[in-house]
Amino acid sequence: MTSVANTGRLLPWATLVVVLLAGAACQNQGVGRLQLELSGEAQGTYYRILYYDDQGRNFRPEVEQILHEVDMSASVHVPNSVISRVNRNETDVVDEIFAENFRMAWKVSEATDGAFDCTIGQLIEAWGWGFSQRDQITQELIDSLRHLTGYKRVRLENNRLYKEDSLITINFNAIAKGYTCDLIANMFLENGVENFLIDIGGELVAHGKKPGRSFWQRPSLWTVGVELPDDRGDVMPDNLMERPVRALLRLTDIGIATSGNYRKFYLEDGVKYSHTIDPTTGFPVKHSMLSATVLAESAAVADAWATAFMVLGPERSKEMLKELDGIEAYFIYSDEEGNDKTWFSPGMADIVQEL
Numbered sequence: 424m425t426s427v428a429n430t431g432r433l434l435p436w437a438t439l440v441v442v443l444l445a446g447a448a449c450q451n452q453g454v455g456r457l458q459l460e461l462s463g464e465a466q467g468t469y470y471r472i473l474y475y476d477d478q479g480r481n482f483r484p485e486v487e488q489i490l491h492e493v494d495m496s497a498s499v500h501v502p503n504s505v506i507s508r509v510n511r512n513e514t515d516v517v518d519e520i521f522a523e524n525f526r527m528a529w530k531v532s533e534a535t536d537g538a539f540d541c542t543i544g545q546l547i548e549a550w551g552w553g554f555s556q557r558d559q560i561t562q563e564l565i566d567s568l569r570h571l572t573g574y575k576r577v578r579l580e581n582n583r584l585y586k587e588d589s590l591i592t593i594n595f596n597a598i599a600k601g602y603t604c605d606l607i608a609n610m611f612l613e614n615g616v617e618n619f620l621i622d623i624g625g626e627l628v629a630h631g632k633k634p635g636r637s638f639w640q641r642p643s644l645w646t647v648g649v650e651l652p653d654d655r656g657d658v659m660p661d662n663l664m665e666r667p668v669r670a671l672l673r674l675t676d677i678g679i680a681t682s683g684n685y686r687k688f689y690l691e692d693g694v695k696y697s698h699t700i701d702p703t704t705g706f707p708v709k710h711s712m713l714s715a716t717v718l719a720e721s722a723a724v725a726d727a728w729a730t731a732f733m734v735l736g737p738e739r740s741k742e743m744l745k746e747l748d749g750i751e752a753y754f755i756y757s758d759e760e761g762n763d764k765t766w767f768s769p770g771m772a773d774i775v776q777e778l
Contacts, residue, residue, distance in 0.1 A: 601726030
């Protein structure tokens with residue numbers, strides 16, 4: 424996930440840090456005005472959008488309309504959303520936003536043999552936010568809930584969702600924020616805005632370039648930093664810009680997402696348990712991956728694959744990446760001595776600068 428500025432406690436647990444803000448609020452000759460005030464709360468987190476526009480237009484109404492439409496379709500936190508009503512079996516008719524999220528999720532589920540699965544809603548509820556209900560977890564409970572998961576047990580036909588068991592629930596938390604970034608990016612492009620950076624709860628779309636702050640400065644690629652793993656657990660920094668950065672990524676025309684465990688875990692008998700649930704076991708994954716940053720043609724695709732890689736772990740993910748087109752990744756993981764290590768796919772060589 425990614426972030427641009429200090430937004431209080433509405434923060435992702437593993438992030439990219441945008442490192443280009445200082446002194447950016449200015450008028451640029453031939454470029455237009457950089458809007459820094461498109462920020463707020465949505466989808467249980469924050470959003471922050473930077474863009475250049477010769478006409479200086481305010482796109483807040485359009486952005487907030489998109490955020491509202493996605494919330495009313497795909498947010499499990501909105502009681503009257505389509506997904507909430509589907510999960511309560513009040514309807515099986517879905518809208519296009521739900522359908523698009525479902526189709527993208529199903530495609531990644533198929534490619535990963537279920538490592539990514541949007542039907543783990545019952546498992547998420549059982550473990551609780553931040554594993555707050557872990558003391559109530561038993562093997563018997565997990566076994567019972569695993570019968571209510573499985574992407575092959577649901578199907579979409581003519582915008583109707585069919586479930587093998589009415590108790591199966593859907594959760595798009597690992598794809599919807601990226602999808603929303605993509606919708607906003609398309610809105611900007613349709614309005615002739617080419618240079619922008621969109622951040623929703625740590626998922627990004629970077630497009631075009633960041634114009635120079637003066638007439639003689641050349642445009643530059645958008646720069647984001649991959650946060651250094653930190654074992655403070657629930658302790659979040661007050662100022663996002665003060666967080667330690669492990670690597671810089673210079674990007675354009677790409678979707679970016681990071682999933683990670685190093686800010687949301689619990690320790691038990693010396694074992695670090697991740698916040699990422701493995702759909703095949705029903706329990707948190709237990710491997711050395713600390714964070715997975717993914718670049719893809721869209722933020723939704725990057726979002727889903729970042730989660731999938733966190734389930735698969737570093738070695739299985741490296742092998743899978745050899746067969747994937749259009750997907751690049753940067754991993755931070757621990758070796759047997761507990762030291763942080765990094766790895767990135769060959770297509771990242773000209774993008775990554777490790778610090």
